[in-house]
Amino acid sequence: MPTLEIRDLHVSVETKEGAKPILRGVDLTINSGETHAIMGPNGSGKSTLASALAGHPKYTVTSGTATLDGEDLLAMTVDERARAGLFLAMQYPVEVPGVSVANFLRTAKTAIDGEAPALRTWGKEVKGAMENLRIDSTFAERSVNEGFSGGEKKRHEILQMELFKPHFAILDETDSGLDVDALRVVSEGVNRAKDNTDVGVLLITHYTRILRYIKPDFVHVFVDGKIAEEGGPELAEQLEENGYDKYVGTGATMA
């Protein structure tokens, strides 16, 4: 069974003043089919964890390990990680002018699978996935993320998750900025992917709202660059009632 295993991970970000530590020893194990929610206050390092695992050049791993199926994830380039089965739904998806969604999806799918998808079935698959996510068919000819609304960008991210069929998907604040309808549509997409592919999900969020639609198996509270508390779905309910005050108040230094 594929496993994403993170051990004592320390990560710094490059700033003008030099390297600044953000993650201070993260331990986390995600198995296939499991959904883990990472919740925490702003600035706690949740998104850094997502970006560092995907290999964003801004972040430097200073110690610790991350393995996917026993393979050293940190030794891989960004594209190798994606081809190994890691997917990151980004908080701020990037515009790529002049590259159509259709071309982008086909190119990425070809890279990930190591062969071009069958022409006939691929077209149908894309069309069906777009319909499910209430994405208008004209989006196929538009440039990637260019002129997309916030909700359209997030649906486009989940469209990719459904089509690329990763082993592990990190959803970085996919819920932020979505209205209730869009949140429901996006959540349905994630749940379809879970049902169809047994994907392991790392759901990063500030709010408990999305957890009403996507049921987590585990909840981790992230404070000051590491996991402060772990539990089942009931932990999310506590956070819903009490917020993060209890964690932030006790010696957590917000840099």
Next chain:
Amino acid sequence: MTATTDLSTDHSRAVADGAHSHGVVPAGSRAERKTSFDLADIPVPTGREEEWRFSPVARLQPLFDEDLGAGGVLTTVVEAPEVKVEIVGKDDPRLGTTGKPGDRTAVTAWNAAAEATVVTLPAEAVATDVTSVRVEGVTKDVTAQHLLVHAEHHAEGVVVIDHRGDATLNQTVEIVVEDGAHLTLVTVQDWADGAVHASSHRARIGRDAKLKHVVVTFGGDVVRLTPDATFTGEGGEVEMVGLYFADADQHQEHRLFVDHAVPRCKSRVTYKGALQGAGAHVVWVGDVLIQAEAEGTDTYELNRNLVLTDGARADSVPNLEIETGEIEGAGHASATGRFDDEQLFYLMARGIPEVDARRLVVRGFFAELIEQIGVASVEDRLLASIEAELEKSMSVITGVAAPAPAE
């Protein structure tokens, strides 16, 4: 890192409304710039002049000379069945009707050329095929050349001037688009390394006439093109599209001038370029003058540069002079940016290898512009040329990524 890359967008010379004073920057007004057919009126530049300040004057020096030969290029025209081609003497009355030379290379080219190739699209004829003018550099002898592309009234057609080989060429291209004619003129600078090419394009656009002027520059040591377009009748339209790709030590300069001299004409200028390698230098200057009588003018110009590696330099100067407030619209935009690492990360995070991701981004950068050209054979060739340039770019990127770049 940034020390070796010089990105400049000089907006200080751009004038966006009618409230400016000519007294502040007298040399900047295109209306006041010296133009003449007479060599004595336009001396050899020092490089400090406004129109030469970005140019490698030393490398262009041979073209400033009064005595230029004629044997450096072979010109072959393959014309559409409706189109007429002649070689005429310089005293032919059809020559010199598109305005006077505006800089030293333009005036030496005009005076040195003894004859001209005239391509005529006869009145009301619709050319059924592309007319191709192939200019092949055969020796490095300094050469003057004069071309006239003449679309008579209500003619329609496409003319492609294709430069290849190695040459030292000083060229005049006169473009006459008579009333109601629609002409697409494409000039491709696909020179071998080492070619030096200056070209003054002077276009005159009549009533309800339309010119699509397309410039594609890839090769050569120095290429300096100065397309001028002047409207002579109401309802005229010019669309000027440019695409360039500069490699290490190449200088590619495009200086445009659109003269809105009559009312209700429209101009659109879109130039995009990519640069890679140490010493790659591109210059884009877009002057638009809306004269006092040119009411109802509609103009917009845009320049974008994509800097792919360190050590390349882009200068971009849009300059809009407006002498009447009664216009439809006038605007410009200019931006020079480095390759966007966030785009690269996004694509690579979807499994796409770096080399392919870079290709996608650069192709995307040019995509809209290529579609705008509307001449299939040119579009296909362009895509192939961009691929070839990107092949070079990959080795340049590897070179720059090396630990100790020699800079």
